[in-house]
Amino acid sequence: DTGVSQDPRHKITKRGQNVTFRCDPISEHNRLYWYRQTLGQGPEFLTYFQNEAQLEKSRLLSDRFSAERPKGSFSTLEIQRTEQGDSAMYLCASGSSYNSPLHFGNGTRLTVT
Amino acid sequence: GENVEQHPSTLSVQEGDSAVIKCTYSDSASNYFPWYKQELGKRPQLIIDIRSNVGEKKDQRIAVTLNKTAKHFSLHITETQPEDSAVYFCAASNQGAQKLVFGQGTRLTINP
Numbered sequence: 001d002t003g004v005s006q007d008p009r010h011k012i013t014k015r016g017q018n019v020t021f022r023c024d025p026i027s028e029h030n031r032l033y034w035y036r037q038t039l040g041q042g043p044e045f046l047t048y049f050q051n052e053a054q055l056e057k058s059r060l061l062s063d064r065f066s067a068e069r070p071k072g073s074f075s076t077l078e079i080q081r082t083e084q085g086d087s088a089m090y091l092c093a094s095g096s097s098y099n100s101p102l103h104f105g106n107g108t109r110l111t112v113t
Numbered sequence: 114g115e116n117v118e119q120h121p122s123t124l125s126v127q128e129g130d131s132a133v134i135k136c137t138y139s140d141s142a143s144n145y146f147p148w149y150k151q152e153l154g155k156r157p158q159l160i161i162d163i164r165s166n167v168g169e170k171k172d173q174r175i176a177v178t179l180n181k182t183a184k185h186f187s188l189h190i191t192e193t194q195p196e197d198s199a200v201y202f203c204a205a206s207n208q209g210a211q212k213l214v215f216g217q218g219t220r221l222t223i224n225p
Contacts, residue, residue: 033212042119042202042215043157056212091156098211099145099164104156 002026004105006092012111013082020078021108025094032075033102034067035091043091049075082112115140117205119216127224132193134219136203137185143205146179146186147213152199160201161188193223 005024013019025032030051035043046065047057051072064082069075079086089109093102116139126132138146147162163170163177163186170177174193179186190197200220204213 031211040218042204042218043213045212045214048212098208099206101147101159101162102213104149104158106156 004092004094004103006090006105006108008108009106010109010111012113015084015112016081018078018080019082019110020076021090021092021110023075023077023092023094023105025074025092026096026103027073029094029096029103030072031095031097032069033093033095034075034077035093035104037089037091037107038087046077046090079110082110084112086110087112115143115205115207115214117203117214117216119203119219121219122217123220123222125222125224126193128193128195130193132188132190132197132221132223134188134201134203134221135185136187136205136216137183138205138214139184140205140207141181141184142207143184144208145206146177147204148177148188149202149204149215150199151202151218157202190221195223195225197221198223 007022032049034046037043047067049069064080067077089107091107093104095102119136144165149157150160151157161175174191176189200218202218203216206213
């Protein structure tokens with residue numbers, strides 16, 4: 001399968017714990033995006049990388065969230081001191097260039113108890 | 114920044130009839146408009162997209178129209194089938210923002 005892969009698929013954590021998610025984009029794609037989706041809503045932009053450079057971060061993203069893409073390939077999204085409001089589906093997407101289709105992974109569903 | 118409004122939020126049609134979902138956007142610089150289909154528990158999947166240099170694009174039973182002056186675009190599904198039941202999202206982006214901004218989604222139900 002050469003699509004976007006995300007790991008883990010599901011994560012249950014207790015409030016206050018840190019969690020880290022991984023995304024492996026389609027290999028030739030230099031653009032990588034993180035989105036968050038809650039039930040009944042459209043995906044909400046979190047942050048975006050072109051190669052290893054993080055070019056934009058949503059103002060909605062608190063300082064507890066950090067993302068990296070150290071070698072311009074896979075990316076990680078870390079949430080520190082999780083809160084119940086962080087419970088959502090975290091989607092990763094990749095694309096080859098501006099205005100090229102974005103391909104989404106299956107997402108990581110986070111539940112904070 | 115860009116804002117995308119989508120309606121209706123739910124749509125129910127009889128199998129074989131047509132379905133239309135509409136979106137409006139706020140940023141006149143937006144020039145790329147994809148539509149995604151998301152089945153329950155699955156990833157959003159691109160079904161069709163249109164760029165601002167064309168007014169209409171068709172792929173079998175699916176078509177998208179774009180009115181740049183009015184800043185709205187629509188998804189048309191003809192001869193609907195039960196497997197068309199899903200949530201559909203529109204989105205918009207531009208070269209400045211370089212990210213997709215999504216609408217709130219439309220839950221389409223095809224009744225047999």
